Amino acid sequence: MxxxxxxxxxxxxxxxxxxxxxxxxxxxxxxxxxxxxxxxxxxxxxxxxxxxxxxxxxxxxxxxxxxxxxxxxxxxxxxxxxxxxxxxxxxxxxxxxxxxxxxxxxxxxxxxxxxxxxxxxxxxVLSSSEPQFIYLKSGYKYFKVDLRHIVYVESRKDYIRVVTKEKVIVSKYRLSDLEKELEGKGFLRIHRSHVVNLLHVSAFSASELEVGETMLPIGESYKVMVEKALRHK
Structure with missing residues (x-):
């Protein structure tokens, strides 16, 4: 409404x-x-x-x-x-x-x-009318971000780096809060500091995962969940 x-x-x-x-x-x-x-x-x-x-x-x-x-x-x-x-x-x-x-x-x-x-x-409120987008505040602006274009998200203490196909957005936000927003939308937590978009995963091993041209570590406590999720994609 x-x-x-x-x-x-x-x-x-x-x-x-x-x-x-x-x-x-x-x-x-x-x-x-x-x-x-x-x-x-x-x-x-x-x-x-x-x-x-x-x-x-x-x-x-x-x-x-x-x-x-x-x-x-x-x-x-x-x-x-x-x-x-x-x-x-x-x-x-x-x-x-x-x-x-x-x-x-x-x-x-x-x-x-x-x-x-x-x-x-x-x-x-901002994302409810268009579930394929989220809004992220960076500086004084709120950026409308297409979920399909997000490659991965990295936690940096009190901030997150949202790496998209076009740019990087730094926002004062907790990774755990963003993870909840992205639940059920094709994203996977692979490490205490990283959430990836499964659309952009090109390869993975027992300890690393490749998204785009970037290799990201898979956390020890996430390995079983990551392997299960990726093998069933």
Whole structure:
């Protein structure tokens, strides 16, 4: 089920920017756009809205006044160009407070906070609509990675190196967590530090496995499982 968002802002450029950000996230949809709080009130009375992006300074009725008048407001992220309203917003138990112009990185942090508040893991939401892909964060960006193109994954302490056919992505992630996401999708743990894509295995011996042009060690405790898995491929 999509997460339905309502955008309330009297600045067209601000609305367009939010629409652009939301369009980059699967499972999120813009259910409506309102230029003032009165229109928003009408929508909220007749539609189910999961997440409200609400400007504060608007004609007729401010965003804060709208929130105060809602009996059961949806989760709300405030957007404004004025820092002085931040404390008022948090007094109303909002998810977050975004300063305009809203960057994608800051927008994404607000979305993460919203998902945590609703006990929805970010990775499951991002990957659930397209199971042949996963999303990996590297630096300030989330990269959409085709599972078929992953050759192998290597653990480096608190980070992982995801080696694909095109590039290498370094992400702050635990290999054990990624292994759970990849379960049942053609991947095999061969070592405490390595998970391989079975599509790219070209040869193996009792102690090593070849993926692409790379030889990877097979851990002692994984040998029986690896041999069983590969011999039945």
């Amino acid at each position: 999509n997460i339905r968002c309502l955008l309330v802002d009297d600045e067209p450029l601000a609305v367009q920017l939010l629409q652009k950000h939301i369009a980059q996230l699967p499972f999120f949809e813009v259910a409506g756009v309102c230029s003032n709080a009165v229109q928003a009130l009408e929508v909220l009375n007749h539609q189910t809205i999961d997440l409200l992006f609400l400007d504060i300074r608007m004609p007729q009725l401010s965003g804060l006044e709208l929130l105060k008048n809602l009996h059961r407001p949806p989760r709300t992220i405030l957007t404004t160009a004025y820092r002085e309203y931040a404390l008022d917003g948090f007094d109303l138990d909002v998810v977050d407070y975004l300063l305009k112009p809203v960057t994608f990185d800051r927008f994404f942090k607000s979305v993460e906070r919203y998902l945590r508040m609703n006990n929805q893991p970010l990775t499951s």
